[in-house]
Amino acid sequence: DAGITQSPRYKITETGRQVTLMCHQTWSHSYMFWYRQDLGHGLRLIYYSAAADITDKGEVPDGYVVSRSKTENFPLTLESATRSQTSVYFCASSEQGSQPQHFGDGTRLSIL
Amino acid sequence: EDQVTQSPEALRLQEGESSSLNCSYTVSGLRGLFWYRQDPGKGPEFLFTLYSAGEEKEKERLKATLTKKESFLHITAPKPEDSATYLCAVQRSYGGATNKLIFGTGTLLAVQP
Numbered sequence: 001d002a003g004i005t006q007s008p009r010y011k012i013t014e015t016g017r018q019v020t021l022m023c024h025q026t027w028s029h030s031y032m033f034w035y036r037q038d039l040g041h042g043l044r045l046i047y048y049s050a051a052a053d054i055t056d057k058g059e060v061p062d063g064y065v066v067s068r069s070k071t072e073n074f075p076l077t078l079e080s081a082t083r084s085q086t087s088v089y090f091c092a093s094s095e096q097g098s099q100p101q102h103f104g105d106g107t108r109l110s111i112l
Numbered sequence: 113e114d115q116v117t118q119s120p121e122a123l124r125l126q127e128g129e130s131s132s133l134n135c136s137y138t139v140s141g142l143r144g145l146f147w148y149r150q151d152p153g154k155g156p157e158f159l160f161t162l163y164s165a166g167e168e169k170e171k172e173r174l175k176a177t178l179t180k181k182e183s184f185l186h187i188t189a190p191k192p193e194d195s196a197t198y199l200c201a202v203q204r205s206y207g208g209a210t211n212k213l214i215f216g217t218g219t220l221l222a223v224q225p
Contacts, residue, residue: 031211042217043156043199050211058212090155097211098203100146103155 003027006091006104013081014112021076021107023091031094032074033101034058034066036087043090049074050097081111114139118200118216125223128189133219135200136182143205145183146213147176150197159198190223197221 004025013019023032034046035058045058047066055066063085065077074093078085088108092101119134137145144163148156160169162178169176173194175186185198197220201213 033213040217043201043213043215045212048211092155098143100158100161101213102158103148105153105155 004091004093004102004104006089006107008107009105010108012110012112015081015083017081019078019081019109021078021089021091021109023074023076023104025072025074025091025093027093027095027102028071029093029095029102030071031097031099031101032068033092033094034064034074034076035090035092036060036085037090037106038087046076046089078109083111085109086111114202114204114214116200116202116214116216118198118219120219121217122220123222125187125190125221127191127223127225130186130188130190132187133185133198133221134182135185135216137200137202138181139202139204139214141205143203145178146201146203147183147185148199148201150199150218156199187221190221192223192225195221195223 007022033048035043037043044060046064049055049068052071068074088106090103090106092103094101116137144161147159150156160176165180167178173188177184197218199218201215
């Protein structure tokens with residue numbers, strides 16, 4: 001089915017480990033985004049990408065790494081996970097920068 | 113600094129009891145204001161985009177309006193299936209970072225039968 005898919009849906013890991021969250025979209029949208037959602041903060045932008053091989057920082061990029069070698073994929077890596085990175089992570093995409101963003105159903109990440 | 117504030121934080125309505133949710137914003141030139149609906153365990157679902165003061169958009173029981181400082185989401189004769197968290201976000205039109213959305217913390221709406 002067309003849309004945006006995130007995997008895994010749930011992940012538990014330990015501090016210091018590397019973890020990668022996957023995001024795949026079938027619309028061929030140019031723009032892709034990673035957000036985290038925490039109580040009291042709402043959705044905050046981590047990184048975004050305007051096209052393959054073009055990425056830029058958002059509001060809270062520290063501790064995260066992204067890449068975009070193909071238009072349809074935008075993985076997010078936590079190189080050395082910390083407890084403060086426990087959150088729900090959402091990936092989104094849009095056809096153009098000014099168009100509405102469409103979200104996946106999130107990855108719930110717990111870091112022990 | 114760009115900011116989005118939504119009120120109330122939570123709202124409980126009886127089925128059929130109309131009401132409005134508020135989204136006030138400060139941004140360096142508004143490129144667009146977006147309303148989303150989020151159900152528990154799901155990602156935000158796009159509802160409306162508003163671009164200029166005076167603009168209105170409607171979808172079923174929902175109507176979104178925009179002024180220079182705030183937006184309202186009016187819910188007419190709500191049903192239990194309208195229960196969700198409603199998120200507002202703005203996008204700036206200049207000064208860099210024009211593709212980023214700045215989100216409010218949402219209004220949790222519960223509609224009781």
